[in-house]
Amino acid sequence: MVSTTIKIDATQADLSDPLRAYRDRFELPEGVIYLDGNSLGALPKSVRQRVAKTIAEEWGEQLIRSWNTADWVHLPQRVGEKIARLIGAEERTVVAADSTSINLFKVLSAALDLNQQRRKIVSERDNFPTDLYIAEGVAKQIGKGHRLVLADTPKDLPDMLDEDVAVLMLTHVNYRNGYRHDMAALTRAAHDKGILVIWDLAHTAGAMPVDLAGAQADFAIGCGYKYLNGGPGAPAFLYVNPRHQGGFRQPLSGWFGHRAPFDFDAAYSPSSSIEQYLCGTPPVLAMVAMDEAMSLWVDVDMEAVRAKSIGLCDFFIQEVGEFAEELGLTLVTPRDPGLRGSQVSYSCDNGYAIMQALIARGVIGDFRAPDIIRFGMTPLYLSFAEVAQAAAILKDILVTRAWDQPEYKVRGAVT
Amino acid sequence: MVSTTIKIDATQADLSDPLRAYRDRFELPEGVIYLDGNSLGALPKSVRQRVAKTIAEEWGEQLIRSWNTADWVHLPQRVGEKIARLIGAEERTVVAADSTSINLFKVLSAALDLNQQRRKIVSERDNFPTDLYIAEGVAKQIGKGHRLVLADTPKDLPDMLDEDVAVLMLTHVNYRNGYRHDMAALTRAAHDKGILVIWDLAHTAGAMPVDLAGAQADFAIGCGYKYLNGGPGAPAFLYVNPRHQGGFRQPLSGWFGHRAPFDFDAAYSPSSSIEQYLCGTPPVLAMVAMDEAMSLWVDVDMEAVRAKSIGLCDFFIQEVGEFAEELGLTLVTPRDPGLRGSQVSYSCDNGYAIMQALIARGVIGDFRAPDIIRFGMTPLYLSFAEVAQAAAILKDILVTRAWDQPEYKVRGAVT
Known part of the structure; x- marks a missing residue:
């Protein structure tokens, strides 16, 4: 029975x-x-109708004017604010942009720039591979001997957090086995040794509450197309703690990260806020689908x-x-x-x-x-x-x- | 009268x-x-219907299966091949991906890696700003003293091409005044001095024939949302001459650039072909709109x-x-x-x-x-x-x- x-x-x-x-x-x-x-x-x-409207009315009829009239230009910030609530982020700390891989490149580069005297990046062998690949790419381009050091199991992590480590870079929930790290405890342990922490929330955002601000996380990235339902290859997101915003911190310094993109200055003058982590022109159709998907979360x-x-x-x-x-x-x-x-x-x-x-x-x-x-x-x-x-x-x-x-x-x- | x-x-x-x-x-x-x-x-x-079908049938009904059944996974290459014909590129040298800014970051990084002993990047003060900003970002991250040297007028360029120059990076058609460089002549002059050339085709692709292969251009990038009609913030494209493919050349080494992304190896092993210039998961909705827009060009x-x-x-x-x-x-x-x-x-x-x-x-x-x-x-x-x-x-x-x-x-x- x-x-x-x-x-x-x-x-x-x-x-x-x-x-x-x-x-x-x-x-x-x-x-x-x-x-x-x-x-x-x-x-x-509701995504189907929203995207159809964007195509027919905003692109087809209003054409270039929609950057202003439909406020396409601020989609990264608007979507970011909707994500922020789900991950416990402060206002103006999250944008939707690019892919998870590219956003990791941005924040890892920024973190290594902030912690320049150290040369180790700690992660897990079983982290989602693109995160490890991106770390390899960043380290190779900086060319100062940064090494990626991988834990075989989560238990090994605390002992690996020594004073040569610049960045601890972890996916909060493991993509294979679903194991979840203790974000607050590991962030605290890392900070105690002067290590900056990047959390990949690909398997977290939309699946459970997160408290980035409470954990004092330094950076986070995440995926729009999993639990958030933003559509295949949806724009990803990134979080930068307010204490790390400003400076000229991330190398993907495209015009949408400029303090005044439409002044068309020849020299890069970064936005001092989260916008610095934007790069090129946002993909409006994908961003609109993501925005609509995020509207569903408003009262969840x-x-x-x-x-x-x-x-x-x-x-x-x-x-x-x-x-x-x-x-x-x-x-x-x-x-x-x-x-x-x-x-x-x-x-x-x-x-x-x-x-x-x-x-x-x-x-x-x-x-x-x-x-x-x-x-x-x-x-x-x-x-x-x-x-x-x-x-x-x-x-x-x-x-x-x-x-x-x-x-x-x-x-x-x-x- | x-x-x-x-x-x-x-x-x-x-x-x-x-x-x-x-x-x-x-x-x-x-x-x-x-x-x-x-x-x-x-x-x-035809874009409206194509995107609606992708949303309703491929995403809504087939869900995750569409990566295979609708061949979402090869959209970057399929769109790339359609663009290749318009710009005189060889087969398997073009992919659609990311934004123009990000694609420039990739190819400029690759070019500087190929021409490591030189420290100057030559461009124009009146180039589209994001290209200059990205060059600043690349140079800063490499941290070996690369300098961006800007011509005040196109006439100044030939004399600036000396043997300290690693890369000549130009937008083929100027975004402000519409001036067009002589691609073949400048590429030849640069090559004579051992300089690699990157052409930004943002205001060229779809506006006129281009002969990248004939000009022996090293790299090119371009925009999907201007003359190609791919939609607001459409995926951009990039071209890499076959002689420069292979190696571990570009730092945005996300999983779609891996030789076998779905093996989930912890170590990055790059594709030896144009796929190495892909990074994260492709934005399917934007890519499908771009693919449909490019279908219109097939017999133009x-x-x-x-x-x-x-x-x-x-x-x-x-x-x-x-x-x-x-x-x-x-x-x-x-x-x-x-x-x-x-x-x-x-x-x-x-x-x-x-x-x-x-x-x-x-x-x-x-x-x-x-x-x-x-x-x-x-x-x-x-x-x-x-x-x-x-x-x-x-x-x-x-x-x-x-x-x-x-x-x-x-x-x-x-x-």
Whole structure:
């Protein structure tokens, strides 16, 4: 009678879900249980019309005038302010711009410039690779022997924070296993040694409340297209603590970072505020989609988001726990909600094929090489009933070996 | 009877215009003569539907799967190939990505890395400011004393090309006065001294044929939202000559530049081809709009574009020439088509107010501080009749001093 009990629990949880009205604000295809909002967030219904209006009226009819009349020129700041509330940032400390990789380049360059006498950048081997690649690129260009030093496990980090370290650069929630660092404690430990801290909030923003100001974080970056639902390749964001704004701090010194871009001065004179972290002309269509997606968040209670996220993850872990060991799945996400983000990951053999079989049955998660299957829990549009059903389908696929088909082993360009 | 003669000429020119069918492929508002396609290109009609489909079907229904099923992942290369034909680039040498500013950062960094023993970057004081700002940013970050040396006039350039110069970095067509450099001759002169050359094609691509391969240019960058009509803040592009691809050459080493991004290696191993110049996740909505805009160019005869561009500019110069001197306008664009791009600019007092008065009468050009009014000629959607009418309205505004109203002197954030 296990499955009956579970269904009742899920139904009750859904009935008492304070966020359940948000589901109706997303387009979600019939027959799909979408557990990949940590990779690409679902489509907020209002985005389509907003973008269509921007194309037809602002671009098509008003043309160049829309930089002023539709205030295109301040989209980076307007979107940034909406993100700021979700991540506990002060006013005028966040802008939406460029990609996460490029924003990391900006803030890492700034941090190394602020901490010039030190040569180590500490991160984790299991950080999202682009963050490590960008650190390599920054270090190589500066050419002063900066070294990237990687922790093998989070436990190793505190001992690595010595006085040769310029910057501690971490992704708050690990993209593979969902492990979450203690932002406040690590920031404090780093500051005690004179180390600046950059937090990558790619798997955090929109998934749970964050308190950048409270943690006294130096810099942060994050992604627009995961939990924030800004659309594929949406503009990313960055945060700079007010104490680090000003100066000529970041090298991607394009005209939108100039104090007066439309004066067309030949010499760069940086904005003394967060605008210095802008570079080129903002991508208006992408920025408008992101702005519309962020409008949905205006009245969202982030504590309720976190509570539901914990509930969804706990519930999925419980459901899958009934058969995981027997059928070859090993939970790699911490059971303790205090140590995790909003995803549940398992390592297993044949993970790629298992995920393809799940997708064929309408359960969309994703695979991360070499052996991780990931299930993202997005509190705004997922129900407990769906999570129960996803677990049941996963079980069925494993029991029947439905994944063991040649077509499930063909890799696409993107896994 | 001058105006009658002019009308007949314009009508004849429009009737024999081989490009006139393209006009119908753009949305253009009633009552507007749009002479600002060099700042923001007009909306190709098919873009609205293409973006709507991407949002509703690819994002909304297919969700994460579209990275493969809609081949989102190769949009930068696909758009790049379409641009390549217009600028005379070899296959697999162009990608669409990021902004012009960021792309300049990449190729300038690569060029300085290739020419490490030299310390001067030569450009022009009147280059578009963001190019100069980015050069400052690159030089500051490398921190080896690279200096930006600026020519006051194009004539000064040849003598500045000495053996301390690492890079010559020029915008092919000047954004203010429309002056066009001789790409082949300057590239050859630079190469004779061991100097690498970067061409900014912001005011060139889509306005006239270019032969990057023939000129043996080293690098090029350009803008998607001007003559190419990719939409506000559209993805920019970059070109890298095949002889300079490979190595670990550009510091914005995000995961899309990795040889195998979805292997999630901790160490950066760059693509040996043009993909190395990609950085973060591509902005799909903006990229799809750009791709659709570029589809319109597939069968466009660039020689016909150039011939019509020369015709439109000559005609406007002739028409305005009838009253320019008397009414305080000084032509700053070369009369010789061999020395100009596809715009006509005048210096004048009260330029900002004059342009506002023109816009109020439906003639949209733009103003560039301190004293330039610009009129961009876009052969795909402009007629000779419109150009004649624009000149007549300009004359009327100057004769009646219609610009001398307080409301025309209020500056917007974007001029």
